[in-house]
Structure formats: structure tokens, C-alpha cells
Amino acid sequence: MRANKPAILGGTPILSRDVPVTRPTVAPCGPEFHRVMDRVLNSGFLTKGAELEGFEREVAAFIGVRNAVAVSSGTMGLTLTLRCLGLLGHAVMPSFTFMATGHAARWNGLEPRFADIDPHSFAMAPGATASAITAETALVLAVHPFGAPCEVDEIESLCTSRGIPLVLDAAAALGGCYPDGTRIGAKGLAEIFSxxxxxxxxxGEGGIIATNNDDLAKELRIAREYGNPGNQDSVLLGLNGRMPELSAALGRHNLPRLPEWLAQRREAVTRYQRNLIDTAGLTFQRIPPTAQSTYKDLCVMVDRELFGLSRDMLAGALQQEGVTTRRYFDPPLHRQAAYRQWAVPRGVLPCTESVAEGILSLPLLPDMAMDLVDQICSAILRIREHSAEISGLSAHGGADE
Known part of the structure; x- marks a missing residue:
């Protein structure tokens, strides 16, 4: 009967209204927050004021580092960090990452050299990192995919033994923890958050550069001011990377709630996993034992042969059910037009290409109700049950291939 079939086959959608893949997480803004906003607006300091200083201090204490330098975005944080290092040569990085990772390197004249990822953790594999390092390597730029820590100790040991600085793109990872229990942010020369x-x-928009290197932090604070140390005689080619006071105030307002929000995200992820863990053709990102991911995104890998549908077919069918999904990171950097000069032949990065073609991000929202998770999982299971019919639509141009 049609009533029991997925919406793409004419059935009734499981969800009564569309569910976005994500939504901003903001603490309720009551009278106290409004008073802070009024104080900022009447202070005469819309940048470089008390809110910025307080936010930097509180984030540094939260992470457990000596310095937290607030900037206008995570991309700005990456760009200024690499500018302060003044490196020339190659930057070893994953291709499976957001474009900002590569852009920051290129804006600083560094040439990307891509290392393959682990197919289960989606993070740059230490062995592949070692193979990508040459005499021209000036930097290793590792990434914590979706807020889960990469194998940083092994990569850091590799970098130390070869005298190469390690910078970590931790864009999605603020509040996550390494397997040793320390918060993400204290490893490498610097870790940069979005x-x-x-x-x-x-x-709203902003970034944090976390570092225990006091000299680097001092230089970064100059770099975010156009490279101007205060005497109008620029000492480096900096940029306007300042975080506005209103943004810093919002960050201070939200920060105390972050552990609670992350616990809620983990609860929703656990519910997804319990519902789908035995579903052939779907696998979840592997998180290192005793580590904690922020689960900025909840991603699953779709195996077409075992699930019966490709990633894109599943995404199309879920859209008909009212479930919004997202494809990460497809195409990976080495397949993007801006990086055609550094493209590599197909098969050189097999895990990167396989993951990029099969990964799908499912909805993960603030305060996500468990019955909503159950409904989304029911939609996925119903789609899989009718995978042969949906696949037949594809053969006749009626579903995404």
C-alpha cells in the first residue's frame, strides 16, 4: 500500500514539516544580556573593549591554554597564524576538509600537498602524513573533522622529529576532548576554532586562536590590527581581523552553556546510533576511545552495495520526507576548481575520494527531541526497505543517481 511507502514512491511523508540539517545554538537573551548590549553600545568601544578581553580570558580558561586570541572568523585565524609563521614551501593537509583550510595556506603562498585520510575517522592518517612530507615541507596543517580529534599525538611526534611546525584546524572542535582528557586547543603550535x-x-561570526606560545599570541594581536603595533608603523602585513565587541559579548553569553549543549548533541547522536547501528550499508564516524567529539555534524557513510541506494539517492528520498541533509566535503579540495593546479590523479587519495562520495550529514539540532531523531531514523529505514523500487526510479530518471 502507498501509505506504507516512502514519500518518493507516493507515500505520506513521515515528518509533517521540513527539518533543517542544523540551526544556530544561542542561549536565551534575557534582560541581563540586553543590559550588556546597551553597555557596549554606550561605551564608545565597539571593538577592542572589555567584552573582547573578557571573552579571550574565559575561552583560554575553558580550553586550558595561556592564550586565546579572538578574531573575526576561523578563516582569519588560520590566515593570520600562517602569516605570523612566515613559512615558505609546502603545507601537508587533508583534501577532505572545508575550503578555508587550503585557502589560508594559499593566501600565504604555501603550496598544498594532500595526505589521505583514515576511512573510519575521516581524519588525516599519520602514515599518509609521513609519506607526504618531503624536504620542501614547511608546515603540517591537520584537521579535526566534524569536531572529532585527529590522531594528534602521533602527528605531532612526527612533526617534532622533523622540525616541522604543526597547526591544527579545529574549526568545529571547541569543547571537544582528546583521548587523554585534555580539551582540544592545547596541542601543536596553535589550534584555530570557528x-x-x-x-x-x-x-554570529568569529574565531579563536588558542596557543601556549606567548610570542605567537603577541604577534597575532598585532597581526589582527593590520600589523600595526600601535605606533602606525606596521611591522608585518596584517589584516583587519578584529572581533567586534557585540560578537564577543554574545560569545561570553553562550560559553557557559556549551558543555550542556554538547551533552545534548551527544545524547541525540547516541539515539541515532542505537536506531541505525545494525543497518547494513550505514556506518558512523569512528571516534577515538575516551575522546569526545563536539558532533558539529553527524555524518554517516552510505555504502551503495549494502544499503541498496547511493548517498545521493538516499539524500533525495529523505528530502521528500522533509529531512534536509548535506554532503561533506564533496568535492574535496583536490577536485575543486580553485585547486586544479594541485589536482592529483584519481586513486592517489582513495580514502578521501571514497568518503567524499559516500558521506551524508543528518540533522542535528539544539535541544533535539528524541522522538524527532526516531522519526528521521524511521524514514531512513523505510527508504532502505524500499531501496529496490527507489533505485528503479533512478534508472528512469525519477530519483537522484
Missing amino acids: LSPTKPLTC
């Missing part, structure tokens, strides 16, 4: 609207902690 505070954009899709992140578990947001300032």
Missing part, C-alpha cells in the same frame, strides 16, 4: 553560526558555540 565561531560561525553552524558551530556549537557561535558569536
Whole structure:
């Protein structure tokens, strides 16, 4: 009967209204927050004021580092960090990452050299990292995919033994923990976070550079001021990377709630896993034992042969059910037009290409109700049950291939 079939086959959608893949997480803004906003607006300091200083201090204490330098975006944080290092040569990085990782390197004249990822953790594999390093390698730029820590100790040991600095793109990882229990942010020379609207902690827009290197932090604070140390005689080619006071105030407002929000995200992920863990053809990202991911995104890998549908077919069918999904990171950097100069032949990065072609991000929202998770999982299971019919639609141009 049609009533029991997926919506793409004419059945009734499981969800009565569309569910976005994500939504900004912001603490309720009551009278106290409004008073802070009024104080900022009447202070005469819309940048470089008390809110910025307080936010930097509180984030540094939260992470457990000596310095947290707030900037206008995570991309700006990456760009200024690499500018302060003044490196020339190659930057080893994953191709499976957001474009900002590669852009920051290219804006600083560094040439990307792509290392393959682990097919289960989606993070740059230490062995592949070692193979990508040459005499021209000036930097290793590792990434914590979707807020889960990469194998940083092994990569850091590799970098130390070869005298190469390690910088970590931790855009999605503020509040996550390494397997040793320390918060993400204290490893490598610096770790850079994004505070954009899709992140578990947001300032609207913003970024944080976390580092225990006091000299680097001092230089970064000059770099975010156009390279001007205060005497109008620029000492480096900096940029306007300042975080506005209003953004810093929003960050301070949200930060105390971050552990609670991350716990809620983990609860929703656990519910997804319980519902789908035995579903052939669907696998979840592997998180290192005793580590904690922020689950900025909840991604599953779709195996077409075992699930009966490709990733794109599943995404199309879920859209008909009212479930919004997202494809990460497809295409990976080495397949993007801006990186055609550094493209590599198909098969050189087999895990990167396989993951990029099969990964799908499912909805993960603030305060996500468990019955909503159950409904989304029911939609997925119903689609799989009718995978042969949906696949037949594809053969006749009626579903995404």
C-alpha cells in the first residue's frame, strides 16, 4: 500500500514539516544580556573593549591554554597564524576538509600537498602524513573533522622529529576532548576554532586562536590590527581581523552553556546510533576511545552495495520526507576548481575520494527531541526497505543517481 511507502514512491511523508540539517545554538537573551548590549553600545568601544578581553580570558580558561586570541572568523585565524609563521614551501593537509583550510595556506603562498585520510575517522592518517612530507615541507596543517580529534599525538611526534611546525584546524572542535582528557586547543603550535553560526558555540561570526606560545599570541594581536603595533608603523602585513565587541559579548553569553549543549548533541547522536547501528550499508564516524567529539555534524557513510541506494539517492528520498541533509566535503579540495593546479590523479587519495562520495550529514539540532531523531531514523529505514523500487526510479530518471 502507498501509505506504507516512502514519500518518493507516493507515500505520506513521515515528518509533517521540513527539518533543517542544523540551526544556530544561542542561549536565551534575557534582560541581563540586553543590559550588556546597551553597555557596549554606550561605551564608545565597539571593538577592542572589555567584552573582547573578557571573552579571550574565559575561552583560554575553558580550553586550558595561556592564550586565546579572538578574531573575526576561523578563516582569519588560520590566515593570520600562517602569516605570523612566515613559512615558505609546502603545507601537508587533508583534501577532505572545508575550503578555508587550503585557502589560508594559499593566501600565504604555501603550496598544498594532500595526505589521505583514515576511512573510519575521516581524519588525516599519520602514515599518509609521513609519506607526504618531503624536504620542501614547511608546515603540517591537520584537521579535526566534524569536531572529532585527529590522531594528534602521533602527528605531532612526527612533526617534532622533523622540525616541522604543526597547526591544527579545529574549526568545529571547541569543547571537544582528546583521548587523554585534555580539551582540544592545547596541542601543536596553535589550534584555530570557528565561531560561525553552524558551530556549537557561535558569536554570529568569529574565531579563536588558542596557543601556549606567548610570542605567537603577541604577534597575532598585532597581526589582527593590520600589523600595526600601535605606533602606525606596521611591522608585518596584517589584516583587519578584529572581533567586534557585540560578537564577543554574545560569545561570553553562550560559553557557559556549551558543555550542556554538547551533552545534548551527544545524547541525540547516541539515539541515532542505537536506531541505525545494525543497518547494513550505514556506518558512523569512528571516534577515538575516551575522546569526545563536539558532533558539529553527524555524518554517516552510505555504502551503495549494502544499503541498496547511493548517498545521493538516499539524500533525495529523505528530502521528500522533509529531512534536509548535506554532503561533506564533496568535492574535496583536490577536485575543486580553485585547486586544479594541485589536482592529483584519481586513486592517489582513495580514502578521501571514497568518503567524499559516500558521506551524508543528518540533522542535528539544539535541544533535539528524541522522538524527532526516531522519526528521521524511521524514514531512513523505510527508504532502505524500499531501496529496490527507489533505485528503479533512478534508472528512469525519477530519483537522484
